[in-house]
Structure formats: C-alpha cells, structure tokens
Amino acid sequence: xxxxxxxxxxxxxxxxxxxxxxxxxxxxxxxxxxxxxxxxxxxxxxxxxxxxxxxxxxxxxxxxxxxxxxxxxxxxxxxxxxxxxxxxxxxxxxxxxxxxxxxxxxxxxxxxxxxxxxxxxxxxxxxxxxxxxxxxxxxxxxxxxxxxxxxxxxxxxxxxxxxxxxxxxxxxxxxxxxxxxxxxxxxxxxxxxxxxxxxxxxxxxxxxxxxxxxxxxxxxxxxxxxxxxxxxxxxxxxxxxxxxxxxxxxxxxxxxxxxxxxxxxxxxxxxxxxxxxxxxxxxxxxxxxxxxxxxxxxxxxxxxxxxxxxxxxxxxxxxxxxxxxxxxxxxxxxxxxxxxxxxxxxxxx
Amino acid sequence: xxxxxxxxxxxxxxxxxxxxxxxxxxxxxxxxxxxxxxxxxxxxxxxxxxxxxxxxxxxxxxxxxxxxxxxxxxxxxxxxxxxxxxxxxxxxxxxxxxxxxxxxxxxxxxxxxxxxxxx
Numbered sequence: 001x002x003x004x005x006x007x008x009x010x011x012x013x014x015x016x017x018x019x020x021x022x023x024x025x026x027x028x029x030x031x032x033x034x035x036x037x038x039x040x041x042x043x044x045x046x047x048x049x050x051x052x053x054x055x056x057x058x059x060x061x062x063x064x065x066x067x068x069x070x071x072x073x074x075x076x077x078x079x080x081x082x083x084x085x086x087x088x089x090x091x092x093x094x095x096x097x098x099x100x101x102x103x104x105x106x107x108x109x110x111x112x113x114x115x116x117x118x119x120x121x122x123x124x125x126x127x128x129x130x131x132x133x134x135x136x137x138x139x140x141x142x143x144x145x146x147x148x149x150x151x152x153x154x155x156x157x158x159x160x161x162x163x164x165x166x167x168x169x170x171x172x173x174x175x176x177x178x179x180x181x182x183x184x185x186x187x188x189x190x191x192x193x194x195x196x197x198x199x200x201x202x203x204x205x206x207x208x209x210x211x212x213x214x215x216x217x218x219x220x221x222x223x224x225x226x227x228x229x230x231x232x233x234x235x236x237x238x239x240x241x242x243x244x245x246x247x248x249x250x251x252x253x254x255x256x257x258x259x260x261x262x263x264x265x266x267x268x269x270x271x272x273x274x275x276x277x278x279x280x281x282x283x284x285x286x287x288x289x290x291x292x293x294x295x296x297x298x299x300x301x302x303x304x305x306x307x308x309x310x311x312x313x314x315x316x317x318x319x320x321x322x323x324x325x326x327x328x329x330x331x332x333x334x335x336x337x338x339x340x341x342x343x344x345x346x347x348x349x
Numbered sequence: 350x351x352x353x354x355x356x357x358x359x360x361x362x363x364x365x366x367x368x369x370x371x372x373x374x375x376x377x378x379x380x381x382x383x384x385x386x387x388x389x390x391x392x393x394x395x396x397x398x399x400x401x402x403x404x405x406x407x408x409x410x411x412x413x414x415x416x417x418x419x420x421x422x423x424x425x426x427x428x429x430x431x432x433x434x435x436x437x438x439x440x441x442x443x444x445x446x447x448x449x450x451x452x453x454x455x456x457x458x459x460x461x462x463x464x465x466x467x468x
Contacts, residue, residue: 031391031444031453031455033451033453036448037446037448038446038448040444040455040465042464042465199464199465201465203446204466204467204468205467206467208464208465217464217465218463218464219463219464219466220440220442220443220462220463220466220467221467222466222467222468224468227437227439228439228440229439229440229463241467242467243468245468247434248431249429249431250434
C-alpha cells in the first residue's frame with residue numbers, strides 16, 4: 001500500500017511539474033515601421049535566433065527598398081522622374097528595373113486602371129506624402145490639363161537599362177504596388193533561410209505561406225464600413241490577401257469624402273467602390289489588382305480581374321452590396337449577422 | 350511513508366486542478382494590447398478596465414482609449430489622423446499605427462481567433 005501511494009505521489013508530482021510548464025507560443029512575432037506602415041511578421045516553429053536574424057534582414061531590405069523606390073524623396077526613382085519630365089533618356093538602377101518592368105506589365109493587363117506613372121495626379125491630390133492636405137481640393141484646371149495629356153505605361157520605352165518617355169507628364173509613383181513587391185521579396189528572404197510557415201503583413205495587406213502547425217493560417221477580413229470582421233479565410237499554401245479601401249487615406253470637403261485611390265480616367269477618386277479584396281499567390285499582383293479593380297468598380301471589376309488573371313475577388317460597393325465571384329465565395333466564410341445583398345458573378349476564367 | 354508525506358501528496362492532488370487552470374490558461378484577462386513606441390521593446394496592457402492611456406511618441410502625446418475590451422487612438426498629434434480614423438480594434442491580430450508619432454497598437458490573445466487581419 002505504501003509503495004502504491006509513493007508511486008501515485010510521484011505521478012502526481014510529475015504531472016504537477018508538467019502542469020507548471022507553460023506552453024510556449026510557437027509563433028514568433030516581429031514588427032517594425034517601413035513603407036509608411038507597420039510591418040508585422042509571424043513565423044511558425046522557428047527558433048528565436050534565426051527568427052530575429054531574418055526579421056532584421058527583412059527590415060533592412062524594406063528600408064533600402066523604401067529609400068530607393070520613393071517617388072518624391074531624394075533617391076533613384078525621384079531622380080528618374082526628373083529626367084523623364086524633361087524627356088531625357090536615363091539609366092535605370094538595376095535595383096528598380098524589375099520593379100518597373102513588372103509594374104508596366106500589370107498596368108497593361110489592367111488596361112491602365114492600375115497606372116504606375118500617374119504620380120503627378122496623385123501629387124495634385126496630396127496623397128504622395130504622409131501628410132494630407134486636409135480640406136483642400138486640387139485645382140480643377142490642373143486636373144483638366146493632366147487629363148489632356150494623360151501618361152500611361154505606353155509612353156515609356158525600356159531598352160535594357162535605358163529608359164525614356166515621350167510624355168512629360170509621366171512620373172512614377174509606385175504606392176499601389178511597391179508594398180506588395182516588397183512583401184514578395186520578404187517571402188523570398190524567408191524561404192532562403194529555410195522558413196516555410198509565415199505571414200508577412202504590411203499594414204493589413206499580407207502574404208501567408210505554409211500554415212500554423214497542424215492547422216491553416218486563419219485570416220480575418222475587416223469590415224470596410226463597420227467595426228469588426230466581415231469574413232474570414234483559411235490559408236495553407238501560398239496566398240496573398242490584399243484589400244484596397246476608401247477608408248485608408250482620405251479627407252473631407254463639405255461632407256464629401258475624397259480618398260486616395262484616383263481614377264486615371266477622370267482625375268478624381270474612383271466612385272462607387274468602398275473596398276476590394278483580392279487573393280493571389282503573388283503579393284505584387286494582388287496589390288496592383290486590388291487598386292485596378294477598385295477603380296474598375298462594380299460594373300467592370302469582373303472583366304478586369306479576368307484580364308489580370310485574378311481568380312478570387314470580393315468588391316463592396318458604396319451601397320453596401322457585396323459583389324463576389326463563386327470561387328471567392330467558396331473560400332471565405334462570412335461572419336454571422338452579415339446580411340448584405342450579395343451579387344454573385346459568373347466564374348472567372 | 351509518513352503522515353506528513355500523505356498530507357503533502359493530498360495537498361498536491363488538491364492543488365492540481367488549480368495549477369492546470371492557472372498556469373495553462375492564465376488568470377489574466379483574455380485581451381491584451383501590445384503597445385510599441387519607436388524602436389523600444391513593446392509593453393503590454395490589459396483591456397480591462399476602461400481607461401485612457403497617454404503615450405508620448407516622436408511628435409507628442411497620443412491618447413489611447415480602452416473601452417469594452419476594445420482599443421483605439423482617441424487623439425494623436427499627427428496631421429494625417431489616419432490612426433484616429435482607423436477606429437476601434439476588436440479582434441486579436443488587428444493592429445493600427447500612428448506612423449508620424451511612431452506608436453503602434455496590436456491586439457493579442459492566447460488563442461486569437463485570427464492569426465492576422467486583412468484591411
């Protein structure tokens with residue numbers, strides 16, 4: 001009896017010790033500021049020294065990319081813009097050549113709705129800088145002049161590393177694209193370090209690779225018009241989820257909202273759309289597509305998604321109607337209590 | 350085995366459920382917010398009780414409001430006011446930053462429903 005009690009006592013003590021061992025969070029989190037937003041990195045099952053080291057490398061990469069790609073602060077892109085506005089040929093820095101080439105490819109696929117060379121128009125609205133011109137509308141004459149000679153990717157000629165423009169209105173602003181491109185580079189960096197389960201989240205736009213241990217990564221999509229979540233999605237492969245919304249950067253004049261997503265066809269903020277959520281394996285493509293589909297609006301998003309090779313789209317218009325394609329509808333789960341009208345499109349091809 | 354040993358084992362057995370609940374699940378409130386200021390190490394605050402926190406960043410003082418388990422920037426000295434307009438954070442995984450003032454808020458939980466929030 002004494003022996004049995006002793007064994008029981010030992011068992012209880014062992015269990016007690018196990019009980020005192022707190023389960024360690026298997027996800028390593030890191031945050032830093034870059035690209036005018038907060039970068040949040042989650043790594044599953046990675047030892048801390050490696051996680052810390054690779055996150056610092058990514059932070060350094062982001063700082064370098066931001067400095068090189070900024071259209072208005074001194075750097076290669078700002079220098080390029082000066083030459084292009086004078087219709088001078090220039091040499092592209094190798095570090096930004098693939099960025100520009102990919103931006104023009106996506107612009108072509110979007111029929112110019114994603115326009116990487118409309119920097120002057122964005123500057124007229126004051127959305128090129130972190131500071132907003134609160135309560136100030138741009139001069140309509142300046143917008144009309146810009147529209148008289150609207151720059152597009154077709155105005156640009158790239159031959160090797162030489163670049164020229166035939167339109168003095170051309171000015172690069174990669175705000176609708178660079179963040180996605182940078183996320184892709186961060187994922188490349190993670191994979192090179194042997195990390196295959198991670199989320200790189202830049203201000204709410206993210207790419208998730210692998211999964212969270214035995215389960216998928218769980219992503220909530222924030223409601224664009226209310227507090228809280230509108231839908232969720234589980235990711236367990238390699239997917240980027242990008243949302244463009246009219247609530248991100250805006251100012252109001254006489255009670256009317258003027259947001260930062262400018263329609264290059266009108267020179268004014270794109271109407272009729274509140275938010276667009278896109279899923280694509282490539283973050284740069286998802287970034288450009290979210291902008292293009294926002295501009296395309298409820299009537300043209302489907303054809304634009306088709307031409308850009310996007311398979312998963314949810315667009316919420318200013319009336320609150322959710323426009324969604326069947327493939328996207330089968331992937332996301334709306335939260336209980338979401339009673340919006342749903343307009344289901346044809347299958348994307 | 351002495352009488353004292355038996356009492357000790359009995360006490361350990363009685364303490365076991367409490368130890369499991371306390372140490373595995375914790376006695377802290379379900380919601381925490383991680384507040385990061387510039388390059389400093391983050392600090393954590395509970396989401397109870399309702400209160401206002403004043404955090405001084407690069408530009409000046411940001412007021413952070415906690416109410417009903419939610420959190421938001423109530424005011425900030427930045428010109429953009431993007432942080433204030435972002436409204437309430439309600440789910441673990443959500444974050445908002447006042448970039449000019451270099452302050453960020455991230456909701457965290459022991460078992461957050463979401464690993465990340467897209468917006």
